[in-house]
Amino acid sequence: MNLFIDRLITKMKEKDSRICVGLDPHIDQIPEYLMLEAGAREANNQTKYLEAAAHAVKDFNKVIIENIKPFSAVVKPQLAFYEQLGLPGLKAFKETVKFARESGLMVIVDGKRNDIGSSAKGYYNAYLNKENDSNKPALGFVKADALTINPYLGFEGVEPFLENEEAGIFGLLRTSNPGAEKIQNLMMASGKRFYEELALMFEKWGEDYCGEMGYSNLGAVVGATCPEELAELRKLMPRTFFLIPGYGAQGGGADDVVAGFDSNGCGGIVNSARSIIFAYRKELYKDKYKEKEFGLAAAEAAEKMQIDINQALEKAGVING
């Protein structure tokens, strides 16, 4: 049972959780005391500031991971927030991935990578490579369980990412942002929308990478903000597992994501970043938790999201309570 997708489904079942916590450390929302302790406020040049901010990010992530792990099987660090901190940010990212995996969580790196096949292989090596494939030391940056990719270059840009059966990928299909509709919902000459055509390609591309539970190591990203497309795609793509972002801060809610799951309550994982990791700043929790208790606020928000989604599935008759 080494296939990524089988491990993911098993872990989600063990925790009875369909949520993924986004580790998106927006610097302006990191608790001020962490920035002060790390020396970010006294830094008088960029080098010192980036080092201090990256230190604060690493400390922040560790507290979040410790607090949300009872409620989530997976975290999804968004690379953009680490790259903006330069080399110290990449170091913080690497330590975060390692800490999350040591804490028993699976890690989906959100990098939306892709290129022509020969260059895509480089991204594969960086994030998903097997550690010991031969007698030679292997290439690699971090050991993630999965990576988000962009399928725009076609299958030869996707195939290199599927080499390691222990690792998975999620290709952008129908994204959660408002502007996505203008491109992804374009009507094609076939009478199908662009995302529908792409969905059929995903199903075909993923067919040789299926696990024991019927889902493929090639998953798809479909937004919680477009429940109609989510419902349609679930029917069109029986072997494709969905990563569903857009919950919380972007407006998606529990009832919106129900359609992303199959009749067994499987087939999707719902991501939320800001509304969990920065819950301590939200009206709902602000009076209850002090800044230093941001981890407790994140735990409460994660538990609420876990319960809300499970209850929405129960209400829809998909799972039994």
Ligand SMILES: O=c1ccn([C@@H]2O[C@H](COP(=O)(O)O)[C@@H](O)[C@H]2O)c(=O)[nH]1
């Ligand atoms: O369609 C997409 C694809 C990826 N994302 C990413 O998910 C998180 C969402 O963060 P929130 O704070 O929960 O809004 C972020 O990393 C995005 O880059 C997405 O939102 N939509």
